[in-house]
Amino acid sequence: MANFLTVGNIVNTQGLKGELRVMSQTDFPEERFKVGAKLFIETKTEKIPVTIKTHRLHKNFQLVSFVDYPSINDVEKYKGTRLVVDASELSDDDLAEDEFYYHEIIGLEVIDENGQNLGKVSEILETGANDVWTVKKPGRKDWYLPYIDQVVKEIDLDHGVVKIEMMEGLIDED
CATH class of the missing domain: 2.40.30.60 (RimM)
Known part of the structure; x- marks a missing residue:
């Protein structure tokens, strides 16, 4: 099928x-x-x-x-x-190094530098300058992760995770 x-x-x-x-x-x-x-x-x-x-x-x-x-x-x-x-x-030939299809990113777990699970990527928004990923975690408000080098440190498709470096104000703690 x-x-x-x-x-x-x-x-x-x-x-x-x-x-x-x-x-x-x-x-x-x-x-x-x-x-x-x-x-x-x-x-x-x-x-x-x-x-x-x-x-x-x-x-x-x-x-x-x-x-x-x-x-x-x-x-x-x-x-x-x-x-x-x-x-x-x-075809993966369509992608440059460090480029991914949306369907490969959606569903990945987002973890910070301490290994804390911050939620899953649920959607990708095209904003012009860079993509922004919507991250959902049950019981918390959705938050937005900019797809920029300063924040996204590693995308590991084999393990289903995105490793990020947390920046101040990235997640609204309310």
């Missing part, structure tokens, strides 16, 4: 010519949404193969249309669904 990874959420339509607004959830939007890219629309019951016909960036959205879906009437039913890619399409 194939393993699929989310690359975006279809949040709305755009215009009348079959364009969709997609909130990107991928490390490589320029690659995943390029013209000719093969994706799947994941509904509750099926995965529908689609090919990107057009792509452009508008505000915080990727605007895409699909081959053989020329009208708003063809795509409106897909609002609220996800765009996914077959995990076998991913």
Whole structure:
């Protein structure tokens, strides 16, 4: 059975010519949404193969249309669904040293220099200057970890941990 990874959420339509607004959830939007890219629309019951016909960036959205879906009437039913890619399409050759796919980071345990567990990475936010990881720990308020060299010291995928150096004010103790 194939393993699929989310690359975006279809949040709305755009215009009348079959364009969709997609909130990107991928490390490589320029690659995943390029013209000719093969994706799947994941509904509750099926995965529908689609090919990107057009792509452009508008505000915080990727605007895409699909081959053989020329009208708003063809795509409106897909609002609220996800765009996914077959995990076998991913290649480590796409990554530079010390780069990771989002799905490799989400779920990792965050520990400080003393080995204290600070929670798990639950989401990655793209802020422009650097990514920011949302960290959840049961019974505590979510906190945000900037993905910068001064804070993130080691990512150990084999052991499922991110080792950080704690900075003052990083976690709100309230």
